[in-house]
Amino acid sequence: MSHDESNPPAPGTYWYDPKNAGVSSAMEVLRAVRRFRVADAAMRHRAQAEMQINETDLMAIRHLIACERQNRVASPKDLSEFLNISSAATAKLLSRLTASGHIRREVNPDDGRAQRLFATSSSHEQMRQALSGTHEQLMQVAVGLAADHQAAVVHFLDAMSAIAMMPHPDTVAREAAAAAAPGGEPASA
Structure with a gap:
């Protein structure tokens, strides 16, 4: 979706239109994923510091x-x-x-x-000391989910992981151009 200069997107919406059905709640899901990623990174940094x-x-x-x-x-x-x-x-x-x-x-x-x-x-032992308390709490949250919610979370995270692991379209295009060019070098325009 494109926005013109006279009508910029609302703060925090990036390129999503929150007026579209379901986008607002989907944005909350993505925000929650981002919050978890930040918290997970902080947990890893604590473990790194403890283990030096x-x-x-x-x-x-x-x-x-x-x-x-x-x-x-x-x-x-x-x-x-x-x-x-x-x-x-x-x-x-x-x-x-x-x-x-x-x-x-x-x-x-x-x-x-x-x-x-x-x-x-x-x-x-160091890994257990650095992460066990947090892992036990995370397990309790996961155990507390109903089976159908657990399956939905697994499906969602696996789908997100698959997308995140895909190469960027620009990278794919550059690699294809390099492979098609004589000598393996990208063709110049």
Whole structure:
């Protein structure tokens, strides 16, 4: 929807027209999502401060703990893909987390070369101390929802996640232009 200069959108409406049916309540849902994202970021920052690590380190440790809970063994490649960082950045991260005692690396007994990654017991304990009270309260909120509300929330958040993970249309267009141009370079206009 476009707005002309003489009739700017109402404050806080961005590009949505709150007069359209359902938009006003949908905007409240999106505002609630934003409030949760801010609160979640604050929770992660508290955990980072308590554990004296950065955000990528925290994400890595949480991923390793999640893998262990799912009886999966993480590898450096798996961690690189999860964090969306290069293998060189992953190597630095692993060295830093090994030196700080947050993770341990083992040689994969199946091939003798590949590494397997695990969060240390002290990382598990630090994570529990930093997040357990909050996680217990979050679980109580989720348990308090009726089953159909739980299913609706899961559906909504999964749909929002799918949209958020989509590449921006400009990025897709640039990549398509680069692939179509001779030599892989975007064609100039």
